Amino acid sequence: MPNSLLLLLLVLRAVAGDAAADSADPCAGRRIHIRDLPPRFNTHLLRHCDAAFPLADPSSSVTSAPTCESLANHGLGPRTHARSRSWYRTDARLLEPFFHRRLLERRCLVADPSLADAVFLPYYAALDSIPYVLDPSLLNSSALHGASLAQFLARDRPQILARRHGHDHFMVLGGSAWDHSQPPHAEPRLLGTTSLVRLPEFENFTFLALESRSWPWQEHAIPHPTSFHPASLPRLEAWLARARRSHRTTLMLFAGGVSRPSRPNIRGSILAECANRTDACVVVDCSAGKCSHDPVRYMRPMLGAKFCLEPPGDTPTRRSTFDAILAGCVPVFFEDAAARRQYGWHLPPGRYDEFSVYIQKETVVLGGVKIGETLAAVPDAEVRGMRERALEMAPRVLYRRHGSTAELREAGNDAVDLAVDGALRRIRRRARALEEGQPEGIYAQEDDSVDA
Known part of the structure; x- marks a missing residue:
């Protein structure tokens, strides 16, 4: 038998042995x-x-x-x-x-x-x-x-x-x-x-x-x-079905603090553009912690929006990103550190274009790029595809309730798992x-x- 075939056979036997061991002991390597x-x-x-x-x-x-x-x-x-x-x-x-x-x-x-x-x-x-x-x-x-x-x-x-x-x-x-x-x-x-x-x-x-x-x-x-912690599979499926059938009449939404910055930055550009395009942009005022413990304030508007703007704040990442995914509101990122370099165990690395849009913040703040025009140019079929992909990933980023049903646990891993x-x-x-x-x-x- 050629050496290459012998080596391949040994490898396959080793893999089969590991698989058999894992099936015999489901806790192997997981204790x-x-x-x-x-x-x-x-x-x-x-x-x-x-x-x-x-x-x-x-x-x-x-x-x-x-x-x-x-x-x-x-x-x-x-x-x-x-x-x-x-x-x-x-x-x-x-x-x-x-x-x-x-x-x-x-x-x-x-x-x-x-x-x-x-x-x-x-x-x-x-x-x-x-x-x-x-x-x-x-x-x-x-x-x-x-x-x-x-x-x-x-x-x-x-x-x-x-x-x-x-x-x-x-x-x-x-x-x-x-x-x-x-x-x-x-x-x-x-x-x-x-x-x-x-x-x-x-x-x-x-x-x-x-x-x-x-x-x-x-x-x-x-x-x-987020604030969503289902304890059963029917409750999770009911929410995802609601997000899928939601009628989305708003092009874009921003939920966050609304104080104008003292110098140009991406949040200031978003607020200025939304002030001039009230027909296409909704701003949810979350200043002074208004939204922190009141999910109704922002989740209902997210269900009616196609895109959710996720600019960095004090730090690059935002809870709002995961609220948007749950709502089927396509996240719009403005810097890589906002999520692309953060959540490789929960979001698909290298494939963010499947469920989100990226607009470099410098092009908006300094280059005159209009966010609304960029998002309006995305074909409806692509938006629907990104929304569906986001909702497919939603169970991976939520924290299901403790004591949840076996049916929900067996349906797939959540953020803790x-x-x-x-x-x-x-x-x-x-x-x-x-x-x-x-x-x-x-x-x-x-x-x-x-x-x-």
Whole structure:
């Protein structure tokens, strides 16, 4: 037998063996140990909620008892109205307790960390950062954010951390990685930021954040939570059917702050163009957090629009992008960092033109390009195709409710499932590199994205 054919036969046998092993053990490579942390690292931090999220719970005060309404339904927030079964007033900053709750439902959890392929840290990092963010007197101490957790991990059963030097650990950040990436010894300190992801004790951890920086291999972006959290397949299908049949009479929509910038930028250009084209453009005023916990304010207009404009704000990414996808409103991006470089586990990398439009912001701000004219020139058939593709991807970017039906779980992976699967792939890759004695492979910028 020729050597090439022999080699091919051996490869096929190995692949078949791996497939047989996986079918015999569905948890192979997927076992997760949820680290048991003292309450001061998670549940006790929920006491900060009233003080930190006054917009989420207007009836509460900083001095009241810790009854923050945003914590209802394990972090999804209260229902939008009494009869709602899928819509909640969700605050994305409480993603950490909700993600923790969802992981407790996963199969393949193991109590023995030595049997685990990955270790999840249920650390409510965004909540733990609140004292440093809100109290100016702690500004110079913000580099200590996460230090007590690092000390605990080094002291309590240190073999768990030492086994793979932290390469098998992952955690979730209910915010942007930029908010926690200030160098520990930076001077002067920036108010509102900490150094969590820059601490050397966490340098090998995987961080799942609502927005990642473009270069650190430790970080990966996961979708901003929307307010839609279905618990059954019929409720998901009913919403998608509504979005498909919605009558769209508006060309484009912008939902965001409406204050005019002091110097030219893409938001100012959008507001100016919409002011001159009220027949074709709808602006939803979301200033001062008006839309944060009131999805009706923007979802109904999105259902009536063909395109949703997604300009960058304080940071490149926006929750509105995922609201638009759920509504079947074709997202319009103005810079690559807004999504194209962020969500490779949830959105199809390299194929954004299938469900979105890209208009370079400089051509609008400085080049005189009109957004409305550009979008009006897109053929209706292409718009329908992009809308359908967006709605096909919608189940991948939403966070279904905890305790959802088996039928919905078996219908496909949601944002949590894809985030965990992506973290497991990264961790397995690093484990192989360590076992093969190739530490440089740990840091290689391999493409671990998965086509949607």
